[in-house]
Amino acid sequence: MSRLPAWLDWMTRARPGEATLRTVRPGDAEALARLHAQSFRIGWDAAEFERLIANRLTRGLVATDGPGGMPVGFILLSGVAPEMEILSVAVDSRRRGAGLGRRLVEAAFGTLAAEGYRTVFLEVEDGNAAALKLYARTGFREIGRRPGYYRNGAGAPVAALTMRRDIA
Numbered sequence: 246m247s248r249l250p251a252w253l254d255w256m257t258r259a260r261p262g263e264a265t266l267r268t269v270r271p272g273d274a275e276a277l278a279r280l281h282a283q284s285f286r287i288g289w290d291a292a293e294f295e296r297l298i299a300n301r302l303t304r305g306l307v308a309t310d311g312p313g314g315m316p317v318g319f320i321l322l323s324g325v326a327p328e329m330e331i332l333s334v335a336v337d338s339r340r341r342g343a344g345l346g347r348r349l350v351e352a353a354f355g356t357l358a359a360e361g362y363r364t365v366f367l368e369v370e371d372g373n374a375a376a377l378k379l380y381a382r383t384g385f386r387e388i389g390r391r392p393g394y395y396r397n398g399a400g401a402p403v404a405a406l407t408m409r410r411d412i413a
């Protein structure tokens with residue numbers, strides 16, 4: 246996602262009060278680590294985000310509070326065309342439920358289609374209601390289940406669902 250094409254730039258442009266979307270940059274690592282830590286039990290640190298962002302197979306979008314503002318959400322993906330995998334998507338806990346997760350996923354599809362990617366996979370913890378709704382809304386369907394793949398907060402085994410969406 247080197248630069249957003251003009252039509253996608255228009256599509257992802259913020260309406261008043263909405264977050265702005267842009268491609269991820271190396272300088273985002275600290276902020277993405279903070280968002281990740283408040284979203285997942287096992288957080289990825291800034292060094293891990295630096296490594297991911299620098300990887301040539303990584304694509305990502307960041308939602309900021311206005312142009313030049315602080316990141317309030319992100320999506321990171323990795324893969325080799327025609328297949329892509331969502332590595333992580335997270336929205337600031339104070340900004341959830343307002344459509345930002347959906348904007349990030351749909352905008353990522355737009356850029357991926359333009360780059361020749363055709364299929365996106367992901368893995369999600371069974372019972373993550375917000376994520377499951379987000380993925381259902383953005384056209385993903387379950388294609389597999391790995392029982393006991395994750396541990397929940399109490400240490401009990403939880404399945405990982407594998408999901409797929411084809412990009413038209």
Ligand SMILES: CC(C)(COP(=O)(O)OP(=O)(O)OC[C@H]1O[C@@H](n2cnc3c(N)ncnc32)[C@H](O)[C@@H]1OP(=O)(O)O)[C@@H](O)C(=O)NCCC(=O)NCCS
Nearest residue numbers: 284334335336341342343344345346347374375376378379
């Ligand atoms: C998953 C996450 C990214 C969704 O972001 P968001 O900005 O709140 O999502 P949206 O507002 O775009 O909502 C998308 C859909 O999910 C629904 N939704 C949002 N939060 C929900 C919740 N807690 N429970 C049930 N549905 C929920 C919305 O209503 C919307 O559906 P609709 O179009 O039918 O109304 C966000 O909750 C988050 O960061 N969670 C922690 C990290 C995480 O779990 N990431 C996914 C790991 S695979």
